Amino acid sequence: MLSLSRSLPLLCSAYLLLINIFLSISLVQAAPALVEKRNAAKHVYAIAHKVLTVEALEDAINDGANAIEVDLTAWKKGDKTGTKKSKWMMDHDGDGKNHGDTAEKVFKAVEKLVEDKRTVAFFEFDIKNPDHCEADEDCGIDALRKMARKYLQPHGVRTLYRFQSKHTKTEDFKRISADLNDDEAVTVSTATDGVLKAYKDAGKEVPKEKRIMDYGFTGLDKETGFGTCKEKKSKKLCTQIVQAVKARDDGKLAKVIAWTATSADTKRVLKLLDKGLDGIVYGPGHKEYKSSKDTKAMLKAIKKWIHEHSDSHVFGGQRDAPWG
Structure with a gap:
């Protein structure tokens, strides 16, 4: 017969083993419910503004952003940029002077971030000069889409193609809209009525679950102003977001994004989240x-708001689908 001193460790080990088995079974049983709850929650996205270099990309992800906005300009050999080779550049102004890295370089940097378990839910492509190149050129829309599908989407990073309302009649808009895969969607940037009209004109090319709207100014209270969220027939930012959220809830839009929140806009961002906003583009103007x-x-304030609304909202993760 084993003495008490010798049997006690064995009993403790057996007890701990049973506890671990019980916990494992409980977690397995609970997992589907947790996944279902997360899928049912509203996903919120903090989208880092004007990411033009690998360094800026790393800064944004290290800060805690879960999505990235980039300015993309088609550089064509012989145009005013002076480039000797046609390509897509991270470039806001399009003059060949104040630009960042090539699009390909930034896209390639994503793989390591995702491998390091960092969240990069999607890239928002702000396309500055659609139709500048023929679709099949190295600076054409097909080349951009091909890079996104090669360097981003295999790692779970989705692609949101952004067009200003005046560009929704371009061939690039039509070409992108006609061949959206599961990881791609379109956002049109203007007031709610204009966005709804653009999608109506596009017809069935853009499925409803991929119709996104963005609206804003460089600073949420600039240009027409932020407003009270209650004005009628107003271009003020909050009122437009409220109208867009209603259109989304009515099934006419998939998601609503506002831009660009600067350091002075924290309270305005929280108010927009209260009104049902899905994503906020933020950064240094x-x-x-x-x-x-x-x-x-800014990120701390957004995440604090999500924590306070954790019964209904989550911070969008790598495996979450930002659109249908």
Whole structure:
């Protein structure tokens, strides 16, 4: 017969084993419910503004952004940029001067971030000069889409193609809209009525679950102003977001994004989230994204709001589908 001193460790080990088995079974049983709850929750996206370089991309993801906005300009051999080779550049102004890295270089940097378990839910492509190149050129829309499908989507990073309302009649808009895969969607940037008209004109080319709207200014209270969220027939930012959220809830839009929140806009961002906003583009206004106390403070405020609304909202993750 084993003595008490010898049997006690064996009993403890057996007890711990049973506890671990019980916990494992409980977690397995609970997992489907947790997944179902997350899928049913509203996913919120903090989209880092004006990411033009690999360094800015790393800054944004290290700060805690879960999505990236990039300015994409087609550089064509012989145009005003002076480029000797046609390509897509991270470039806001399109003059060949104040630009970032090539699109390909930034896209390639995503693989390591995802391998390191960092969240990059999607890239928002702000296409500055659609139709500047023929679709099959190296600076054409087909080349951009091919890069996204080669370097981003295999790692679970989705693609949101952004067009200003004046560009929704371009061949690039039509070409992208006609061949959207599961990881791709379109956003039209203007007031709600204009967005709804653009999608109506596009017909069935853009499925309803891929129809996204974005609206804003460089600073949420600039240009027409932020407003009270209650004005009638107003272009003020909050009122437009409220109208867009209603259109989304009525099944006419999939998601609603506002831009661009600067350090002075924290309270306005929280108000927009209260009104049902899905995503907020944030960053240092006209400058390229760079990590700072202001960018970190904005993300902290957004995540705090999500925590306070954790019964209904989650911070969008790598495996979450930002659109249908």
